[in-house]
Amino acid sequence: MRALTWASWPAFAVVLVVLPLVFTDPAARLLLILMAMYGMLAMSWNLTLGFAGIFNFAQIGFFGIGAYTTGILVTKTGVEPWLAIPISGVSAVLASLVAFLPVLRLRGIYVGLATYVFSQLCIYLVLGQAGLTGGSNGIVGIPRLTLGDTSLRADGRIGYYYLAAALLFATVVLVRLIVNSTLGKSLLAIRDNETLAVSRGVSRVRQHLIVFMAGAAVAGVAGSFNAFLNGVVSTDIFGFGYLTLLLSMIFLGGSGSVYGPLIGAVVVTLVSDYLRDAGAWRDIVIAALILVVLWIAPKGLAGLSRQALDRWGRPTSARETS
Amino acid sequence: SSSSSTTSTAGAEGGGKVLEIGLLAPLTGPSASDGLGMKQGAELAIKQINDAGGVAGHTFKLNTVDVQGQSNDAVTKGVQTLTDNENVKAVVTGYASTSNFEIDEFAAAEKLYLIGGNTAQTQGIIQKNPAKYPTVWSITPNYDAYGTEPVDLADKWAAEGLWKPRNKTAFIVRSDNPYSESIADGLVKQFTAKGWKIAGQEKVPFGPVNDWGTVMAKIRSADPDFIVNTDYQVANEASFMQQFLQNPTKSLVFLQYGPNQPQFFELMKKQADGVLFNNLAGLVPAENYEPAMKLQQDWKAAYGTDAVDPQGAVTYAEVKLYAEALAKVGDPDDVAGIGAYIGKSDTQQATGRVVFDQATHLAKQGDDFVPLQSFQFQDQKKVLIAPDKYKSGTFRLPPWMK
Amino acid sequence: MILATDEVSKSFGSLKAVDGVSIDVRHGEVFGLAGPNGAGKSTLFNLLTGLPIRPDSGRVLFNGVEIQRRSPRWIAKAGLKRTFQTEAVFESLTVRDNLRVGSAYGSPGRPARWNNARCEAALAAVELGCDPDRPAAGLSLLDRKRLMIACAMVSEPAVLLLDEPAAGLDPADQEALIRLLTTIHAGGTTMVIIEHVLSVLSALASRMAVLDSGRVIVTGRPQDVLADPRVVEAYLGPGAAR
Amino acid sequence: MSGISVILMSTLVLGGLYLLMAAGLTLIWSTLRVFNFGHGALLMFGSYLTWSLLNQAGLPLVVSILGAVLAMALIGAAYEFLLVSPFIKRPGGDMTVMVATLAATMLLQSGAQLIWGPEIKQLPQLGSARIEIAGAVAQGTQLVTIVLAPLLVGVLAYVLKRSSVGLAVRALEQNRDHAQLLGIAPRRVYLAVVMIAVGLATVAGALLGSMQFISPAMGADPLLRAFVVLAFGGAGSLPGTIAGAYAIGLLEAVTTYHFGLSWSPVLVFLAMIVIMLVRPEGLLRSRVRAA
Amino acid sequence: MNALLTVDKVVAGYGRSGVLRGISLTVGPAESLGLLGPNGHGKTTLLRCVSGLHRPTSGTIAFAGRDARGDTPGDLVRRGLVHVPQGSRLFPQLSVEEALRLAGTASGHGKTWRDGIAQVFDVFPRLKERRRQLTGTLSGGERQMAGLGMGLMARPKLLILDEPTLGLSPKVKHELSECLVRVRGEVPAMILVDGDMDLVLDLTDRYHVVLHGDVVHSGDSDTSRTRDEMMSLFLGGTADERN
């Protein structure tokens, strides 16, 4: 198993590099880009939602704040566009400090309520500061990223693809590092039994804050990427649509595993693109898909594939000894 | 592009090639009924064209993209899908986003884009450098008239003695979106210029407004002569009106755009009587205007109602406009040629005579071009009360003022 | 004196759960706590470790430092570790990861890193009979208790507080537990044990206190305390003869 | 003067609507320990059903509402059967149920759009009674809301407080295994609770559909307000919910009157966050917790 | 055979791990059966199967002459099979009185719960003192009493007690065992599992020793056995497990 995981890193990188060479159609490239972006978001959200078990609904807020930071920076100040990406990550982290306040005292669904309201408040803040944010008009005309003289959009968005792929790869590394570290284990410990964890010297607030900020950083960067990709930011980014979309990804893929949300992002993006013209049927199919997966595979698609791997990898012997 | 020209000719000889026409429309979400109208209009036009044997050897197929609740994200994705698709030769819409940012995308991708709504935004984008947008044309004219006409009409009615303002005061309700805001700003300016007093203003958030109670309370305490609500969303306007009628003041009520949608009347029925509204882009419902009557008949045959959706009239005209240009230019890949032809065209559409202003790429506004039609519901009918050229009735005092 | 309380009190509403308790625990000893159900023993442990409650009044001294206002985490890192009356482990972690968490966060200093050698040593010391890489969910009762103790021990605390470690164990397992605790004690760990199974206290404790209704009624050597009529009256009852 | 009466009237109407919505959520939350994200969509569906019974089946309005409540209670049963019970016992089941109910929201909303189309609809006024107090008018459905909402929820709260059914509900919430061993059938209680909650939501939907409009998205806003009510009143208790609903109604009416519709949600949300931080268990909730 | 409870070749487990391996036993209508055995050998699991909380993989269970496999715990309670579970947290937010009342009404004695409570308070005077306290804040002993009291409220034909004296102080345990003697007088049949071997032998007619999910030894409770003999039986099991 261990050998397999080590081999998987370069394999993953190679796949990411080769993919756009196989899919040269710009529409397919766009799908790949979206998968990578949603994958980043879903994986980073899963740190708090899945591993730490915090009902964190502020992630969408961090995504939006990242996007707005970039929008404001590149249209209102003359900040170098590439620099806007890390700055957006930082501003999302700062916002996460505010969103974290309720987590200090609240538990469970109450955290969900408070953090959801945080995202809603972002909308009102944006609308209220119309001078800076364009209000309900949004920020338009965000210039595309360029590398030297070539736009990342050129050649079927190959530039955006590789940027997204690089960010996704970094996210995967980050999430894996966190999950396999003591931090990751302490999160599970807190989720299992908070009192016991605290009496073992784990600080709930500190550990939760760390993952909260880590998740926010990734979401902020993803938001910045989104702003450059679309060239426009508006308050939809804080809306219910993204919330359900990303939750579908996480739980379809499997919230218990590192890669589950990524798998979910790929599947949901494909399905929703395939059903682009289906109007209301698109949501019906996606919702039905989530429910079916929840019914038959509690651990999501990732859990299913793991089971399949296990069965295939070590036939019966494992079960006999247990 | 001589090679593509040959392929299209070859295609024509081989029994006709199918071209796709893109449609951006809010098929789901709060504006879904507008989206449905857009789709119906475009489909009707395409069907008529295909039934007549197509254009220059081509038949059309509609490629609809749902922009959901005008969300920028969905619009972006839709635009990218359509621009990435080689078979899509032109894109039409009633309106897609609230800011029309997609104009830049289509211009950059050199796709033909015919648009209806948010002309202030279109104008803002295009007039900076019209040469950059040879393929983008708006068949809806500048909205400036929205900001002046109601005031001018009110003064006219007063002058004609149809109505006696008590102290020339107006109350203006606006919604927090560019369309409503720019019209409300125009109205405030015009009212003040014409010697009216603004008795009060209220801004509501963009989106569903459920309870107008507190706004009503303010209106009642201001007791104005004229109330304007520029929140164009039909549900909001209907509930505004219903709540107003619970305890009305002696004021004329003008509602921006919403009452044009068939839905408004379906919801309000008798309560609609007396409501004033206007429209720049919908079908001109005048017996003496042939293109409009024809569309009304066709619409009834296709969809069983003669209430032509205003957005449907827009997309119908857009498709027709494109088909005519293609017929002249011949090569669907000569986008620049088609764009240039459209820009110079002068056609009679169901929405009026469409001639484009070269500085803004908007259709020209005026009684001889695309007219601003003012309506009032009277005896449960939508009556055109201005301009005189087309009108079928005259202004009456609304029932709550009698 | 490594751990002491000075007139510590805690009330829940009108109930004085802990009422002016002063005990002192000497370096290296095993100190027993007994008393009827509801006497306030577990509450006293909670007060010592700051979890989840603080004393209303009084002081808690650990190595001469007042800790009654410190955070539970600070107290844990300072070397005061406890177990719980209902045996608690981190169910979704493997047995080994349970220990790693205990090791990484229980020891003073950062960054939080576990000490593999200590984890293995603790694992060996408690003689856990199962695969250390299996999830802790579904362990047998004795193994859960062992794991809970190992998890507290792995950061080599100065004082270990055990809340009814022998409860629910059959005689054979109780003996195994006594052996384990003896070994841990021999390694120099000071222990405070709450226990109703008096054989465990008699076997291990050098001194003990009996609590009743939140107050200490007797303190002393186990054999003296258990013979004290007040203890018989309040705690042991006529069944003590058995 | 008219300001105060307008605010008061708004408070009673808004509070009543929020109450119907939040009471159901509270009930589900306190028994099943899950959060029903689909409550808004259920309200919407109930509203559409009422409309269909009225306009397509031609039933009288009151009968249509009752019919819709019954039909929706059955849908509620299916909802419990398909979305709640399969997941609730799993580890981390609360989150799974929440996601399942989100999926249900998507299903119901899109389903409604397919069945009834995107055009908004409206139910007629419930009765023509009208009162006017110091310039503030309440008529028809508004009056019905003012009276009916507190009545329904009050009766429910009383029944739950006094009866052994109420005890059973609370016992299940606290220790499912042991409650079963006492003879309580959890499935039956859960079913009843979900059906009652959905029924209340349907009533709210019918009232809302008559005061405002019926559209596939109409449930989102009431759901959000119900969130706030729960946070205010403490999610576990009906009396808290009643107080919370009217407190939010009042807050909203006052802030709307003085700061406008754009700012009132912000102020309401901020108030909610402050309350949550200061009194995490809600305004009225006693703070006794298990050791 | 007029047995009240018949357990026949029951196999059960959790997920992949088997716990019960074809265990069989019977309890007569007026009989008290003790189950002894080391920790983790399946006593609780067996009781959970009997009361319908856990589904056996195979085997049959019949109560009062009827197959009980499809019954929910609620059905069984109303038929008189009452299980007081091991180490229950009870209902933390219900008061002692509410919990008792609930136990009476839920088991179908809605009319007579007041009498039931009075009786329970006779058996456990301590509960009467604490009647208004939330069960979540009771001490361990008080909680056991409340659990037992709730069991009695259902007027059982067969009362199943799982480790009632777990974690009790000697005096309380003594008090409780006296209560148990009274409880024994009030219920027709009983299954008692407890760590205190003497208590089990005192209160029962027969006993089984359960090892590895099966009965390995049975006997009459009054035949005196030395503690050492029992210990060796237990140890045998534990030693097996450890290899």
Ligand SMILES: Nc1ncnc2c1ncn2[C@@H]1O[C@H](COP(=O)(O)OP(=O)(O)OP(=O)(O)O)[C@@H](O)[C@H]1O
């Ligand atoms: N959080 C709380 N709120 C209210 N009362 C409490 C709380 N925690 C404990 N109590 C009460 O305080 C008293 C002491 O409880 P504690 O758990 O300390 O007893 P104990 O000595 O550990 O008993 P046992 O041996 O049964 O475990 C009990 O009467 C209990 O009901």
Ligand SMILES: Nc1ncnc2c1ncn2[C@@H]1O[C@H](COP(=O)(O)OP(=O)(O)OP(=O)(O)O)[C@@H](O)[C@H]1O
């Ligand atoms: N919910 C569960 N999931 C997985 N395994 C379990 C579960 N409950 C019990 N087990 C396992 O089943 C076995 C038998 O447990 P059971 O509780 O029936 O034993 P017992 O004889 O009652 O022991 P005790 O004296 O500790 O109560 C143990 O190994 C235990 O770890």
Ligand SMILES: [Mg+2]
């Ligand atoms: Mg205790």
Ligand SMILES: [Mg+2]
């Ligand atoms: Mg047991």
